[in-house]
Amino acid sequence: MITFESVSKRFGAGPPAVDDLSLEIAEGELTVLVGPSGCGKTTSLRMINRLEELSEGRILVDGRDIMATDPIELRRGIGYVMQSSGLFPHRTIRNNIGTVPLLLGWERDRINQRVNELVELVGLTPEMLDRYPHALSGGQQQRVGVARALAADPPIMLMDEPFAAVDPIVRTRLQDELLRLQKRLHKSIVFVTHDIDEAIKIGDRIAVFRDGGRVAQYASPTELLAAPTSDFVVDFLGAERELRRLALVSVSDAGFEMGPVVTPGDSAETAREAAERHGSDWVLVVDADGRLQGWTSLDALDDEPVPADVSGTFKYTVAAGDSLRAALNAMLVSGIGVAPRLAEDGRYEGLLTQAALNRQLS
């Protein structure tokens, strides 16, 4: 656990970069420090391994005051990943990853073994080990940066906007892999970003910083989105706050209904009754095997029995594990404002309606 106790940091005479910050960062969680540039989030991060010395207050790591620890020892025990990978250009990828173990005096064999493990873990290939950093893409360099930070298996990792400099597609992949890694490793990660979407996606808890190094709110992503405590946080979360909330809730958490379901061959009368019960002018067509065929309006039936292939098809369907944001997207393009939910085996389970989303957001 990392504890900030009334920590302030001043550079020269100006206003403090970090002002009376108190924060508890839980063990084994991914804590995100997010905020506009110049809000003190990076300075706060860098004080943890004493890259910046604090001016006032105390920082405790596992109960020990960091000022009582030799900074070099302290840094060797804390992983650090930075925005530009900061790899050593004159060392091979193998030696870059093995940096801290070498400093700690591990034996060559043990270092090599550890490097080989890490390469797999961060999704690189062993052939890359003997190359130099300049031969790797930006995304690959960041992976090496993560592997280097993990090398000596430190319980704490500090990550300073590690994915800010890579393109959006690679960034998404790196975020997913970080989450996957974290599921296995349970490190205490402090992650700085200015991107609220990134914070919401990866954070267990989020500290929203505002100008002058103060924390405006410290909460879990769902709490933050559901109950922002100040206008600053509302503004920072942006106009799409509700959409972001939907992204955090899965389809299985929302209610669904059967909807007006008919089978191919049913009479037009049966279809009309089903639609009336549901209050719609369309029906869903589900075959005898439970497969959703599509939808048709009553007008299009023209008093004929329900055909097997109908004109209305669904571009997207959702499953229990999808987010409500995906469900909303499916609704928007469905033509009839609903999102069909399918079971894992592809059978029709029910319908999500906008009313179900509204209930989640209220």
Added chain:
Amino acid sequence: MSFIRWSWIADNPDLILEKLLQHVELTGFALLFGFMIAFPLALAAIRWPRLYAPSLATTGVLFTVPSLALFILLIPFTGLSMATSLIGLTIYTLLILFRNIVAGLRGVPQEVSEAARAMGYSRSWQLFSVEIPVALPVIVAGIRIAAITTIGLVTVTALIGQGGLGQLFITGFTLHFATPLIVGFVLSVLLAVVVDLVLAGAVWLMTPWRRGRS
């Protein structure tokens, strides 16, 4: 009369070799001493940036002193000795070496130094195992220029009784005899080319990480 008398070369191999070796010796020591002064000075100028401007000015002014005047100024103190020659030659290497060492170390990407610090390098270990290796190409580039300059300057010290191959110039001049002059000239140019190539090769060998870079 032919332009060059080959028999003179055949008759004086020992003399030519001796002068060549002296030339190499003077150049080598001047560079060594120059580096020994410029390197700590450069480290100090990086550590305390305020020192940079005065250091640059001092080595710059020394560099502009006409070489012959400098050697003559030194004679009352150190006589017509090798020391006089070496002090002068060393002084002329300082500006180039100092500037290139500083430029090389300053050119180390900030994130590389920062990463080393964050990984838990001590300050001196960071300098020797990260920053100097990364700065090496620029530092060696400085040594190459300083070496070529010094090889040229060594010949001037012939006027105070040193001078390596430069003495062959004097011999040729006083005897009105072109062969030693040409031999001295050709050898000093060859020496400069060889030293430059050797240093370029050395830096190529020491920096595998720069190869294949676009």
